Amino acid sequence: MANAHSSDIAHHDDHSHDQPAKGIKRWLFATNHKDIGTMYLVFSLIMFFIGGAMAMVIRAELFQPGLQLVDPVFFNQMTTTHALVMIFGAVMPAFVGLANWMIPMQIGAPDMALPRMNNFSFWILPFAFTLLLSTLLVPGGAVAGGWTLYPPLSLQSGDSFPMLIFAIHMMGISSIMGAINVIVTIMNMRAPGMNLLKMPLFAWSWLITAYLLIAVMPVLAGAVTMLLTDHFFKTSFFNAAGGGDPVMFEHIFWFFGHPEVYIMILPAFGIISEVLPTFSRKPLFGATSMIYAIASIAFLSFIVWGHHMFADGMPLAAQLFYMMATMLIAVPTGVKVFNWTATMWRGSLSFEPPMLFAIAFLFLFSIGGFSGLMLAIVPADFQYNQTYFVVAHFHYVLVPGAIFGIMAGVYYWLPKWTGHMYNMTLAKAHFWLSAIFVNVLFFPQHFLGLAGMPRRIPDYAVQFTDWNMVSSIGGFAFGLSQILFVIVIVQCARGGQKATSQVWEGTHPTGLEWTLPSPAPYHSFTTAPEIP
Amino acid sequence: MSAAENPIKDAAMRRRVRNGALGLGCLALAFYFGFIVLLVHHSHH
Numbered sequence: 001m002a003n004a005h006s007s008d009i010a011h012h013d014d015h016s017h018d019q020p021a022k023g024i025k026r027w028l029f030a031t032n033h034k035d036i037g038t039m040y041l042v043f044s045l046i047m048f049f050i051g052g053a054m055a056m057v058i059r060a061e062l063f064q065p066g067l068q069l070v071d072p073v074f075f076n077q078m079t080t081t082h083a084l085v086m087i088f089g090a091v092m093p094a095f096v097g098l099a100n101w102m103i104p105m106q107i108g109a110p111d112m113a114l115p116r117m118n119n120f121s122f123w124i125l126p127f128a129f130t131l132l133l134s135t136l137l138v139p140g141g142a143v144a145g146g147w148t149l150y151p152p153l154s155l156q157s158g159d160s161f162p163m164l165i166f167a168i169h170m171m172g173i174s175s176i177m178g179a180i181n182v183i184v185t186i187m188n189m190r191a192p193g194m195n196l197l198k199m200p201l202f203a204w205s206w207l208i209t210a211y212l213l214i215a216v217m218p219v220l221a222g223a224v225t226m227l228l229t230d231h232f233f234k235t236s237f238f239n240a241a242g243g244g245d246p247v248m249f250e251h252i253f254w255f256f257g258h259p260e261v262y263i264m265i266l267p268a269f270g271i272i273s274e275v276l277p278t279f280s281r282k283p284l285f286g287a288t289s290m291i292y293a294i295a296s297i298a299f300l301s302f303i304v305w306g307h308h309m310f311a312d313g314m315p316l317a318a319q320l321f322y323m324m325a326t327m328l329i330a331v332p333t334g335v336k337v338f339n340w341t342a343t344m345w346r347g348s349l350s351f352e353p354p355m356l357f358a359i360a361f362l363f364l365f366s367i368g369g370f371s372g373l374m375l376a377i378v379p380a381d382f383q384y385n386q387t388y389f390v391v392a393h394f395h396y397v398l399v400p401g402a403i404f405g406i407m408a409g410v411y412y413w414l415p416k417w418t419g420h421m422y423n424m425t426l427a428k429a430h431f432w433l434s435a436i437f438v439n440v441l442f443f444p445q446h447f448l449g450l451a452g453m454p455r456r457i458p459d460y461a462v463q464f465t466d467w468n469m470v471s472s473i474g475g476f477a478f479g480l481s482q483i484l485f486v487i488v489i490v491q492c493a494r495g496g497q498k499a500t501s502q503v504w505e506g507t508h509p510t511g512l513e514w515t516l517p518s519p520a521p522y523h524s525f526t527t528a529p530e531i532p
Numbered sequence: 533m534s535a536a537e538n539p540i541k542d543a544a545m546r547r548r549v550r551n552g553a554l555g556l557g558c559l560a561l562a563f564y565f566g567f568i569v570l571l572v573h574h575s576h577h
Binding site: 117 | 540545548549552553556557559560561562563564565566567568571574575
């Protein structure tokens, strides 16, 4: 590998004239996986702050009981749009950005297999989200029925409804094209000798995620198309008055929605599986079982959607099936948590920012997993359903889960992208502030939910005041802490201590990205490296 | 490799990539229309 690496560098020196295009053309007509990855990541960061600003509106309104800042309809528009922006605009594009940057470099490919389609999948997104955000400006405002778009409530939306449906279709097309690109790249363009079991865990997690995307994004598109025809063309798919069935929408939505949760967490599993071995200076414990665990979780994600609908009413046998199947997911997830812990066991640990985020992920994602197990228990779910306990649960999965995973990945690979080490002190400050305030923000929401505070309301009974104030303070502090993240990234992109090709002392070269110099050359692996 | 150049030199691999992408695209379309047809069928029974 070392020989292939040095000959590769020489090859790049021969092609030093081959530089990126200048100015706006570089980005508009980008076909280079690194440029497209950068665009995805920057887009995701912008959406993270827009969605975060909406969360601040929500937390400001909930700071104390009574209506003070916004009217209830606008509050509901905020909760709906916050969710859509964070899921489809922040988390998913961030993982696609990381996939674009890292998968070709990890598997020894010169680029993604379909670079022009890659450009198209990215450039759809700014249009989709301009359309989505502009729904806030139309008469009647944005869709306010929740991101789940349940009919008949969502069908009562005004002009914003078709705009949102079109935006969702565009996001879906973008995701599907991105997924196709990942699959064909991994299946066809791995370096000679890199069989599937030698492939890094991040690439593996993305391969499985891409299949999930192809299976479920069309289902969401089909469901919202039927909503559209119910709204405008007098069909009655989900309209009870016309013989339709609104509960059927819930089934179809959650057939998409539950695997979607795993689409947002499996790539984070991949990142954590890369970071922990590096900073434990040990190979990943049970690497093959990690792959089987991801595949098992992905399979199980297709057969548990009914746990979102226990309170709708369903036959006892169905309740039991969905409860047991949901609990079964704890087995492969437990395998993963065990393997990550065993990787660290007796390792020579060091606590650089990626490792700190990975360890926080391990603890805090587990809390989200445990509250998920509580919600899987049918009689308990009747109590927790539609309360802040559910809000606490999924935010633990998505913020210190998915988003900490993304941050671990960014801090892990940033020196490889920019060629500079970043400011460790600032990055650690970012970690500690984020880790503390994410708990101040979301942990009290468990108490509020167990005490009976309903979700999706702008006002509440006075006994919920104290924990809501704590949660809001945590929210504002968490939001402000993220400014440090931007400062660290911008500083690192502009300069700093030179990074070596290995970057981290404990890097285990499972992925070929560490054989490339830092920053990685604009065109990497124009000659395929040989894996022994 | 210029920006406009295809990263895949080998014609057989290019064919595999194209066929793979088309197959996966067809699968996605099948899921999309499949669920709509399923519900049209459901609404008639």
